[in-house]
Amino acid sequence: MSTSPNGSRASIDLLEELQIIAADNLEKLDINKYYEVIRELGKGTYGKVDLVVHKFRGTKMALKFLRKKTTKLKSFLREYSISLYVSPCPYIISMYGILFETDEYYIFAQEYALAGDLFDIIPPQVGLPETVAKRCVHQVALALDYIHSKKLVHRDIKPENVLIFDQECRKVKLSDFGMTRRAGSPVKRVSGTIPYTAPELCVPGRHDGFCVDYSTDVWAFGVLLFCMLTGNFPWEKALPCDAFYEEFARWQQQPRRRAGAVPSQWRRFTSEALRMFRHLLAIEKEQRCSVSEVLNFLCYCWMLDTENGNTATSPTGTVLNGHVAELSSSSSEEGDLVERLKQQSLSPMCAVAKAGIDIEPVTPPYSTGSTINSPSTNNSYERVSRDNNGNGGRILVTTPIEICV
Numbered sequence: 583m584s585t586s587p588n589g590s591r592a593s594i595d596l597l598e599e600l601q602i603i604a605a606d607n608l609e610k611l612d613i614n615k616y617y618e619v620i621r622e623l624g625k626g627t628y629g630k631v632d633l634v635v636h637k638f639r640g641t642k643m644a645l646k647f648l649r650k651k652t653t654k655l656k657s658f659l660r661e662y663s664i665s666l667y668v669s670p671c672p673y674i675i676s677m678y679g680i681l682f683e684t685d686e687y688y689i690f691a692q693e694y695a696l697a698g699d700l701f702d703i704i705p706p707q708v709g710l711p712e713t714v715a716k717r718c719v720h721q722v723a724l725a726l727d728y729i730h731s732k733k734l735v736h737r738d739i740k741p742e743n744v745l746i747f748d749q750e751c752r753k754v755k756l757s758d759f760g761m762t763r764r765a766g767s768p769v770k771r772v773s774g775t776i777p778y779t780a781p782e783l784c785v786p787g788r789h790d791g792f793c794v795d796y797s798t799d800v801w802a803f804g805v806l807l808f809c810m811l812t813g814n815f816p817w818e819k820a821l822p823c824d825a826f827y828e829e830f831a832r833w834q835q836q837p838r839r840r841a842g843a844v845p846s847q848w849r850r851f852t853s854e855a856l857r858m859f860r861h862l863l864a865i866e867k868e869q870r871c872s873v874s875e876v877l878n879f880l881c882y883c884w885m886l887d888t889e890n891g892n893t894a895t896s897p898t899g900t901v902l903n904g905h906v907a908e909l910s911s912s913s914s915e916e917g918d919l920v921e922r923l924k925q926q927s928l929s930p931m932c933a934v935a936k937a938g939i940d941i942e943p944v945t946p947p948y949s950t951g952s953t954i955n956s957p958s959t960n961n962s963y964e965r966v967s968r969d970n971n972g973n974g975g976r977i978l979v980t981t982p983i984e985i986c987v
């Protein structure tokens with residue numbers, strides 16, 4: 583908080599405050615002195631994520647490395663602060679209050695998700711069993727709902743950013759807040775991954791900028807659902823030149839939908855599931871529902887030929903109605919978070935040296951304590967490995983489009 587000229591306290595919001603604290607605590611250190619690298623967990627556009635063990639504590643954690651060459655300090659601090667800000671949600675990856683830099687990287691520490699990411703467990707062209715998919719969908723919906731309740735838009739919803747703790751998706755958490763922005767803020771260029779990108783952001787030649795909007799997360803969430811249930815993308819990109827998208831858009835815009843007119847890729851779904859998809863994937867962004875509407879469809883069967891039947895139960899045993907209220911933290915809880923961070927050093931070095939400071943994830947004030955081949959379409963997607971580790975053929979990489987800065 584700062585004091586304005588007239589003496590009143592100018593409000594600096596929590597996110598800005600977290601960024602200031604983070605900047606004040608950023609220090610250089612020799613990573614090998616404090617961490618033993620076990621293996622690389624993943625690679626992204628701007629760096630990598632390694633599984634490490636803290637040499638003094640023995641704590642396993644995931645360190646996210648953002649290359650200084652391609653990441654501005656401001657972007658790093660923003661990603662770190664947003665990740666921390668939303669981490670109280672039980673369906674979002676937890677954070678350790680640790681950040682530092684080396685000559686080459688900015689680095690922060692996260693909880694380690696022991697089963698990797700959702701991308702790796704979706705059987706290509708088959709999809710996950712409906713029960714597993716629903717369990718996952720429910721948790722991701724709650725995570726997104728939480729983010730939206732904080733007036734933030736994730737902007738990079740895809741299976742690679744859903745981290746999993748077991749193969750049955752009993753515990754999954756949303757991650758990667760590098761693209762997250764406040765709803766309503768202007769962004770210069772489109773960002774995202776093409777099959778998940780909403781049609782209004784796919785239009786070529788639109789360089790006039792966009793306002794960040796929840797509806798883009800809703801669209802990506804709808805595409806994610808399709809991928810999980812089928813092991814395919816519904817289309818390559820949401821543009822009229824894509825025959826799969828065009829067919830879907832025509833069907834969406836029909837005033838009266840006849841069963842026979844359902845596009846072939848969508849005929850495997852029950853009418854309730856189709857209704858859900860129509861709400862999530864409304865062509866006009868104003869018509870799209872909120873993410874939480876999916877929760878009203880969990881009690882229905884989604885797949886026509888499912889062997890698992892439907893699962894109406896919540897993964898956490900919580901009542902579906904009122905979930906948002908349960909997950910929203912109060913401003914005093916947010917204040918607590920800032921206070922704890924101020925007291926807690928953000929350096930791994932001091933975390934060891936200071937008595938009474940343990941390296942545990944920054945815990946939610948209201949924690950429940952509960953405990954594709956990239957999906958391919960039947961069309962002509964370019965088949966490229968997601969990484970260079972010999973996964974070739976398993977995945978179809980989507981073409982990243984311009985990233986906003």
Ligand SMILES: Nc1ncnc2c1ncn2[C@@H]1O[C@H](COP(=O)(O)OP(=O)(O)OP(=O)(O)O)[C@@H](O)[C@H]1O
Binds near residue numbers: 696
């Ligand atoms: N906490 C974690 N535990 C386990 N694996 C993780 C963790 N964080 C990231 N990963 C793995 O590393 C991959 C890349 O991580 P992340 O998405 O955070 O990087 P990124 O550079 O932002 O990626 P992108 O450019 O795709 O947005 C993830 O898809 C996942 O497989």
